[in-house]
Amino acid sequence: MQRIVRDQAKKFAFDWRDEPLLTVDPGETFEIETFDASVGYFRSPTDLAIPAKRPGFDRNPPLVNPIGGPVYVRGANRGDTLVAVIESITVEGYSWIAVGPRRGPLGDSAKYPELSQQYTTKIFRHEPGPSGTTRDGTLHFSERIRWPITPFIGTIGVCPDREVLTSNDGQGDWGGNLDVRDVAPGNRIYLPVSHPGGLFYLGDVHASQGDTEFTGTAAETQATVRLRLEVVPNRRVPWMRIEKPDSIISLYAVKPLEVAVETATLSLIDWLVSDYGFTATDAYCLVSTCPDFRIHVYQMCKIGKLSYVAGAELPKRVLLGSGAASTGG
Template identity: 35%
Template sequence: MGMDGIVYSPGPDELAYTFGARMPVAHVRSGDVLQVFTEDCFGGLVRGPGDLPSQVCRMPYLNPVSGPFFIEDAEPGDTLAIHIASIVPARTWGVSSTFPHFGALTSTTHTATLQPPLQERVWVYGIDQRAGTVRFRATGSDHTVDLPLDPMIGTIGVAPGGFQALSTIIPGTHGGNLDSPELRAGATVYLGVNVHGAMLALGDGHARQGEGEACGVGVEIATTTTLIVEVLKGTSTPWPRMETDTSIMSVGCARPLEDAYRIAHHDLVGWASTLTGLDTLDAYQLVSQAGRAPIGNVCDPNYTVLSAVDKTLLPTPRAAYDGVHGRLRQLAAGLL
């Protein structure tokens, strides 16, 4: 794999279902390349229309992650930069479903109504990596449509602070189930470190997903994902952030949705102000006119909204985090 590389493929009994309260599966040094097999959110148990998740999956064993990885030298108050070098679907199929009491358009435990749950149904998608397509097949007719293959990692995070263990289905300050299509190859994720060793874990790959993940389930896939990690000492990151070649993005996770929106935009305004030297209200004004707000999910215990701005629209910004995205991007290019 070129540089120092760690390859990790968990057995079924080695998958994790929480961030925090887990022993590490491997030790990783800053600068290492990590190639990780991730299982899909159903643990690979939903393979066809007859495999209803409520029957073949055992609650709460959903949304497994691979890890956690102990990152040497990572201490509370540091930031972990994780560059996603590649995400390769591990199988030629993916699945989605409607799931009882889960999703944006059904009753949930927190949005309680008297209607019965939506019918549980499974969709199987064919994945053609060479053509770069994901094939939707209707279940009530013979309609099909090819959608662009756009692999992403739905869940990536570190252990939360304060001795907490959080379900992998929850997004928050630690990262977790962010469910953003922006978490694709070429992106760098910045996560604040809360515990010694950071305890990084990831999973929940999607072959693609619409913004908001309306039904609660993307095109769920197992993946082989290659990452490069770097510890940024003495730099804190209170909410997850992301960077691509063209954009910087802040992530907010909360209910209601407007609070997630506010968190993300509050963070981006402060970040943009720091990088450009702009006064806070000038940065607020610029983000208000130039920003985007891609929604991650509107179905998990917390909702996820991103606040994004193109770097070219910021007046001569300093490189975020001393240019780590560009450095890791170059390293990743040397791997592929």
């Protein structure tokens, strides 16, 4: 099996000029070993998020969120859609979160001086599960709080059309640092292709995260991601989409948040009309009446130029009730 090893997964931009690290056939399974968001700097509670001590923070924007790629997919061309099918994510033995002065919404807090006047790093131990791996393991937040490891890929995408955008705050229809916790094993991620081969990257795996990544970091970790890439020829999705086994999700990132929510919903309506046989009227009314319609606020943290990321989701059982067959993308 082909693999991008961790020491190769240290790119900090989605750059169409990069030489591919792998060339794969559509449907070929391969692996990418990822660094955590801070390239291995945080290993113990004594490793604090002091900018002067962090490697890469002497650059603007800082060298964080390393990604592995690009991966060239034979047969992928501009105007196609690339589908990333995530088979598994195996995280390493720990994850971390770092808070402190001028970090996140409480980084200047007068009410909680412990957050605005000192740096804190928390290290979370990962316990393997019944399989003997972390794929079904447990994250230990503290001595009394723990939960199942629920890994996902925080930064994923293909090279944008004409720009070179950083893995730190680059976002767009092509993907980027979106921190969508549904970019997870078992799901299919749809990306619009702008360059021959697609030029695919990923990194920034999280062991778990709640909606919004409120502090600016979540359970950041290193991981091995196993996946395959498929090509839908001559069809380009308007923005990154997700197909779960039981639902579909349309994404959008912009500020303010209400525009991200509205645009994600409008894009979902378009998806219902184009792929599921709905009339515009039925699709429009469905998102206001279906009790299982959901809006997700995946990312809403104050970091660099990041926009807010929203997703609009509907279960497939509702869609298939229309009599249409699922096409996925």
